[in-house]
Amino acid sequence: xxxxxxxxxxxxxxxxxxxxxxxxxxxxxxxxxxxxxxxxxxxxxxxxxxxxxxxxxx
Amino acid sequence: xxxxxxxxxxxxxxxxxxxxxxxxxxxxxxxxxxxxxxxxxxxxxxxxxxxxxxxxxxxxxxxxxxxxxxxxxxxxxxxxxxxxxxxxxxxxxxxxxxxxxxxxxxxxxxxxxxxxxxxxxxxxxxxxxxxxxxxxxxxxxxxxxxxxxxxxxxxxxxxxxxxxxxxxxxxxxxxxxxxxxxxxxxxxxxxxxxxxxxxxxxxxxxxxxxxxxxxxxxxxxxxxxxxxxxxxxxxxxxxxxxxxxxxxxxxxxxxxxxxxxxxxxxxxxxxxxxxxxxxxxxxxxxxxxxxxxxxxxxxxxxxxxxxxxxxxxxxxxxxxxxxxxxxxxxxxxxxxxxxxxxxxxx
Numbered sequence: 402x403x404x405x406x407x408x409x410x411x412x413x414x415x416x417x418x419x420x421x422x423x424x425x426x427x428x429x430x431x432x433x434x435x436x437x438x439x440x441x442x443x444x445x446x447x448x449x450x451x452x453x454x455x456x457x458x459x
Numbered sequence: 460x461x462x463x464x465x466x467x468x469x470x471x472x473x474x475x476x477x478x479x480x481x482x483x484x485x486x487x488x489x490x491x492x493x494x495x496x497x498x499x500x501x502x503x504x505x506x507x508x509x510x511x512x513x514x515x516x517x518x519x520x521x522x523x524x525x526x527x528x529x530x531x532x533x534x535x536x537x538x539x540x541x542x543x544x545x546x547x548x549x550x551x552x553x554x555x556x557x558x559x560x561x562x563x564x565x566x567x568x569x570x571x572x573x574x575x576x577x578x579x580x581x582x583x584x585x586x587x588x589x590x591x592x593x594x595x596x597x598x599x600x601x602x603x604x605x606x607x608x609x610x611x612x613x614x615x616x617x618x619x620x621x622x623x624x625x626x627x628x629x630x631x632x633x634x635x636x637x638x639x640x641x642x643x644x645x646x647x648x649x650x651x652x653x654x655x656x657x658x659x660x661x662x663x664x665x666x667x668x669x670x671x672x673x674x675x676x677x678x679x680x681x682x683x684x685x686x687x688x689x690x691x692x693x694x695x696x697x698x699x700x701x702x703x704x705x706x707x708x709x710x711x712x713x714x715x716x717x718x719x720x721x722x723x724x725x726x727x728x729x730x731x732x733x734x735x736x737x738x739x740x741x742x743x744x745x746x747x748x749x750x751x752x753x754x755x756x757x758x759x760x761x762x763x764x765x766x767x768x769x770x771x772x773x774x775x776x777x778x779x780x781x782x783x784x785x786x787x788x789x790x791x792x793x794x795x796x797x798x799x800x801x802x803x804x805x
Binding site for chain 1: 669670671672674676677678679681686692734735736737738739741742744745746747748750751752754755760761799801802803804805
């Protein structure tokens with residue numbers, strides 16, 4: 402999970418989730434606390450999704 | 460010139476793979492490639508001692524081996540330490556690199572080895588050592604030893620060493636000041652002209668090439684999986700107990716999060732230059748998303764969150780170093796039965 406997408410691609414990472422900024426990859430200081438938590442949860446869910454094997458159980 | 464020479468079991472004449480477990484032994488005078496080295500150097504150069512060790516033994520007992528070899532080299536009052544050539548023998552290359560590097564730093568005499576570009580020893584030691592390009596083929600022994608001898612003479616005499624292409628060693632990735640006749644603009648135009656005319660030219664800034672990474676199979680069942688969090692954003696417990704450097708880090712740490720539902724600001728700090736750390740300092744979950752992952756664990760979406768997160772600082776770090784850090788972390792991940800990792804990177 403990173404906001405430096407070109408670097409992740411350059412080094413050959415094959416499961417990349419776009420983070421929410423260099424200074425808070427998994428957060429957003431400008432959001433109210435609850436919305437920020439929801440955003441973080443979505444990012445982690447996205448990461449977990451990309452870790453699943455193709456065709457594996459939901 | 461007094462030389463101590465290190466060889467593996469094969470080139471040291473003990474035997475093949477069946478002797479890979481042989482411990483270190485010291486033999487007076489030159490053996491095998493060492494004889495060729497002596498002849499090539501001439502001028503009173505003598506291999507006073509040959510140290511031979513099996514490849515498996517060397518890798519499995521590296522610390523002991525390094526200590527024993529340092530002891531032999533000191534007692535022999537050597538002026539030069541030579542290991543190999545190792546060609547594409549990986550374990551041999553790893554041992555040769557570790558030994559040359561230790562001799563150079565601990566004893567302060569020049570050390571030289573030779574390997575094929577893809578020997579794993581090259582990745583680890585190219586910045587520290589002059590590693591002569593041996594290619595894969597041991598049939599080129601004579602040519603390789605000639606290159607080693609040429610470089611060895613210069614190093615022993617303290618003479619300046621030329622560029623990798625001129626001397627036949629592998630690029631070290633170092634930047635060195637040099638006076639040249641032409642400005643960079645002129646050199647650039649020369650290069651462009653050579654390129655359009657289809658003539659050979661050497662770039663002064665080779666682009667680092669990355670090997671493609673095979674995509675590992677995904678997790679079949681997340682609800683039974685152990686998931687670990689890793690970051691290169693430099694999050695460390697207050698006081699930075701492992702003294703992880705904020706730039707060109709040489710270390711990483713594993714920090715206990717078992718039983719924690721999220722990471723409290725007062726318990727952590729950031730050791731990482733470059734980015735503005737205030738947002739993560741205010742809430743470390745913005746970098747290491749433990750709160751969200753813990754919630755998903757409670758809901759049964761993931762089986763288990765590993766009891767520690769791993770952290771280092773990913774800034775201005777030589778690749779040889781980051782590869783080592785990555786390898787060490789991967790060993791821990793594997794050892795502790797982790798099924799999947801979320802790595803957050805700044």
